[in-house]
């Protein structure tokens with residue numbers, strides 16, 4: 001069965017390539033997702049992508065990754081469960097207990113990813129609600145971080 005990896009991008013990452021290019025670079029999210037899809041298929045895994053500016057939508061998508069729908073009424077077949085999640089939660093990294101709880105609830109191993117080096121920026125970016133439960137944390141590699149995360153998830157997160 002082909003393994004699935006889910007790539008989630010949180011608030012404002014739809015603006016990648018336009019937003020503060022001195023921090024986040026000039027590559028768009030569409031470019032990132034297209035390269036990620038090509039890379040995933042060359043590694044023999046399926047990639048699903050999701051971006052939202054809304055915390056609740058991200059929580060819903062994480063639950064769906066486990067085959068659970070709203071109120072668990074619309075369960076997907078178990079074979080559709082995602083085997084690894086790569087998440088750039090954007091600002092939700094620093095604020096969201098709900099995203100943390102969703103990731104822990106589904107018990108799907110995840111990589112936390114940031115384009116920028118969050119430790120070299122404002123002090124409030126140093127704290128993450130996810131890092132202590134992530135399999136790996138990538139930050140400061142620019143959009144190459146997505147390539148590194150997919151390679152790692154495809155080759156080393158065999159569950």
Ligand SMILES: O=C1C[C@@](O)(C(=O)O)C[C@@H](O)[C@@H]1O
Pocket residue numbers: 011012013088089090091092093113114115116117118125
């Ligand atoms: O929106 C973002 C993007 C980010 O996750 C990054 O990719 O570097 C870092 C966060 O602090 C910020 O709120």
